[in-house]
Amino acid sequence: MATTDQAGHAAGTEVPGGAHAKGTFPPFDATSFAPQLIWLALIFGALYLLMSRLALPRVEGILEARRGRIAGDLDDASAMQDKARAAGAAYDKTLADAKAKAQAMAQQMRDQLAAESDTKRKTLESDLNVKLADAERTIGANKAQAMTHVVEIATEAAADIVRQITGKPVDAQAIARAMAATKTA
Amino acid sequence: MISAPEGAIRQGLDTVATPSKAIDPIHQFIVEPLARIHLFGVDASFTNASLFMVVVLLAITFLMIIGTAQKSLVPGRLQSAAEMSYEFVANTVRSTAGQEGMKFFPLVFSLFMFVLFSNLIGIVPYTFTVTSQIVVTFALAALVILTVILYGTYKHGTHFLHLFVPSGVPMILMPFIVLIEVISFVSRPISLSVRLFANMLAGHITLKVFGAFVAMLLGGTGAAAILSPLPLAAIVALTGFEILVAFLQAYVFAILTCVYLNDALHPGH
Numbered sequence: 421m422a423t424t425d426q427a428g429h430a431a432g433t434e435v436p437g438g439a440h441a442k443g444t445f446p447p448f449d450a451t452s453f454a455p456q457l458i459w460l461a462l463i464f465g466a467l468y469l470l471m472s473r474l475a476l477p478r479v480e481g482i483l484e485a486r487r488g489r490i491a492g493d494l495d496d497a498s499a500m501q502d503k504a505r506a507a508g509a510a511y512d513k514t515l516a517d518a519k520a521k522a523q524a525m526a527q528q529m530r531d532q533l534a535a536e537s538d539t540k541r542k543t544l545e546s547d548l549n550v551k552l553a554d555a556e557r558t559i560g561a562n563k564a565q566a567m568t569h570v571v572e573i574a575t576e577a578a579a580d581i582v583r584q585i586t587g588k589p590v591d592a593q594a595i596a597r598a599m600a601a602t603k604t605a
Numbered sequence: 606m607i608s609a610p611e612g613a614i615r616q617g618l619d620t621v622a623t624p625s626k627a628i629d630p631i632h633q634f635i636v637e638p639l640a641r642i643h644l645f646g647v648d649a650s651f652t653n654a655s656l657f658m659v660v661v662l663l664a665i666t667f668l669m670i671i672g673t674a675q676k677s678l679v680p681g682r683l684q685s686a687a688e689m690s691y692e693f694v695a696n697t698v699r700s701t702a703g704q705e706g707m708k709f710f711p712l713v714f715s716l717f718m719f720v721l722f723s724n725l726i727g728i729v730p731y732t733f734t735v736t737s738q739i740v741v742t743f744a745l746a747a748l749v750i751l752t753v754i755l756y757g758t759y760k761h762g763t764h765f766l767h768l769f770v771p772s773g774v775p776m777i778l779m780p781f782i783v784l785i786e787v788i789s790f791v792s793r794p795i796s797l798s799v800r801l802f803a804n805m806l807a808g809h810i811t812l813k814v815f816g817a818f819v820a821m822l823l824g825g826t827g828a829a830a831i832l833s834p835l836p837l838a839a840i841v842a843l844t845g846f847e848i849l850v851a852f853l854q855a856y857v858f859a860i861l862t863c864v865y866l867n868d869a870l871h872p873g874h
Contacts, residue, residue: 445631447806452636453740454648459655460735460744463662467719470662472711475669479691482676482684489678 575599630813634737634806654741657733661722669718690718694859701863702870709866712752716745717859724805724851728844736854737805739798746798749862757869768872797861804854808847815840 446452578598579590638650668690672683680688694714698706720736727734735741757765769786770779815836822833 446634446636447737447739447802449636451648452652452654452738455638455642455650455652456636456654456738456740457744458644458647458649459651459658460741463655463658464715464719464745464748467662467665468711468715470666471669471715471718475666475673475687476691476711476714478673478676479669479687482673482680483688483691485676486678 571599630810630817633733633809633813636738653733654735654738657723657726657735660732661719661726661735664722664726665718690714694718697856697860698863701860702867705870706863706866709752709863713859713862713866716749716862717855720745720801720858721852721855724855725848727805727809728847728851734805734809736801737809739802742798742802743794745801745858746794749797749865750794753865753869756866757872760869761872765869765872768868793861793865797858801854801858804850808843808850812840812843812847815843 444450575592575595578595579592582588582590582595636652636654638652639656640651642649642651668683669687672687675681675684677684691714694717695707695710697717698710698713702709723735723741726732727737754765757768761767769783769790771782771786774782818836819833819840822829822836
């Protein structure tokens with residue numbers, strides 16, 4: 421800070437020499453080398469020790485822990501995903517099973533109902549057939565009976581008509597012949 | 606008392622009758638003892654350079670040790686910056702010197718951080734730039750080269766000398782090639798140290814010269830005073846540029862260190 425030093429530095433720059441004691445360009449001033457080197461060695465040595473022993477292992481630890489955590493989390497996540505996928509598959513399978521079961525049950529029920537209604541229908545039909553046959557038979561019998569009565573009635577009617585018209589007793593045989601003739605006609 | 610027109614302040618500065626230390630662009634590089642210490646007849650004074658080395662050390666310690674004290678899984682700003690520095694240098698080492706190079710990671714990291722913080726702190730006005738001293742940059746470069754030589758010799762013995770004897774060169778050319786290789790090896794610490802030193806020196810001189818322009822123009826009359834914001838704007842731009850240079854030079858220093866260490870790890874290319 422001495423004014424003479426100042427003056428010397430202000431005046432002499434790269435130009436070495438001049439009358440000043442410290443006339444050299446400051447970075448090339450050899451008298452400053454020793455203290456700078458000594459302090460550089462001390463401080464850079466301290467820096468190296470602090471960094472290599474303390475700071476860098478710590479940062480490495482932090483980064484390692486983070487990497488481990490992220491990898492662990494990712495593993496967990498993928499495990500969870502697998503689990504979820506398995507659960508999804510199980511669900512799908514259960515659903516499909518239930519569906520198939522339900523369908524089978526429905527089919528069985530449908531078949532059973534169909535068979536039942538079939539048998540019912542069949543018995544009903546056969547009943548009906550029997551009844552139909554009975555009815556037909558009855559109708560046939562009644563008809564035949566009616567038909568026999570028809571001949572009698574017609575013969576009687578014919579005899580009455582003839583008697584009324586002619587006033588004579590009726591030849592029953594002639595009427596029977598005529599009846600037979602119309603029947604065959 | 607002062608003969609004004611000489612020195613690096615020639616460019617326009619000579620209009621000022623008495624250049625004080627405020628506009629002397631070289632004054633910022635003077636190493637001044639703050640506490641005079643002599644050990645065994647050697648000057649070990651605690652200087653302004655030493656002071657700012659301590660500041661650099663404290664700043665790096667603050668970032669890397671205080672900043673990571675919480676060891677949070679989700680980092681805060683400071684821890685994030687510390688992790689970024691770590692990852693950045695680690696990637697540089699890995700990509701240049703391979704996984705084996707990671708055994709020199711603490712060295713490269715310390716160098717990178719020391720140079721970077723020295724450069725950056727030096728940009729702040731009224732501070733001292735540790736890396737603007739050739740003796741500091743040369744010491745760092747020498748440390749790198751010594752590490753290369755010692756490790757290379759320890760690891761590979763005489764095989765390390767294959768560094769100077771590239772394979773597949775005709776015998777007739779061999780002496781010249783070996784000579785060139787030796788020269789290139791020897792010039793490494795010089796180029797490594799001078800590059801950093803010269804960048805810092807030139808940048809700070811430029812800033813100071815432009816600062817002096819502002820002061821001189823303001824001190825002038827009429828049009829000169831009106832023009833004074835121009836160099837001020839230039840200082841702003843140059844400061845931004847200096848921040849870039851500060852980072853870039855630290856990176857260059859680190860990556861060249863890795864390249865040289867790679868030679869020690871794998872000699873005979």
